[in-house]
Amino acid sequence: xxxxxxxxxxxxxxxxxxxxxxxxxxxxxxxxxxxxxxxxxxxxxxxxxxxxxxxxxxxxxxxxxxxxxxxxxxxxxxxxxxxxxxxxxxxx
Numbered sequence: 700x701x702x703x704x705x706x707x708x709x710x711x712x713x714x715x716x717x718x719x720x721x722x723x724x725x726x727x728x729x730x731x732x733x734x735x736x737x738x739x740x741x742x743x744x745x746x747x748x749x750x751x752x753x754x755x756x757x758x759x760x761x762x763x764x765x766x767x768x769x770x771x772x773x774x775x776x777x778x779x780x781x782x783x784x785x786x787x788x789x790x791x
Contacts, residue, residue: 708761712781715760720745720753722785724774725762729782733766733775 716725723743728734734742740750754774757763764777776782 711760712762715757715762716781716785718753718756720749721757721762722789724750724753724757725776725781725785726789728763728774728776729785733773735771735773737771739774 716722720743724739727739727742731738736747736750736754739754740747743750754763754765758765758774762777762781763774766773766775
């Protein structure tokens with residue numbers, strides 16, 4: 700993968716994170732390791748449909764992993780450096 704391709708992926712990941720709810724999801728998963736959609740929407744006090752939409756955005760842009768266990772899908776941070784990047788941005 701060349702530098703241009705890496706830059707494009709990085710830009711897409713930053714765009715995906717650039718939403719208050721998605722930042723909250725990243726923070727939540729950084730602290731908990733992994734959670735399912737029900738745990739996430741209950742913890743953040745948002746609607747299930749909103750949580751699902753935001754999780755899909757983060758997953759599709761390579762920010763999150765998902766792992767299905769029975770009827771539940773568990774989400775986790777794909778790259779530990781994402782947590783570092785979000786934490787640095789929150790300090791500004």
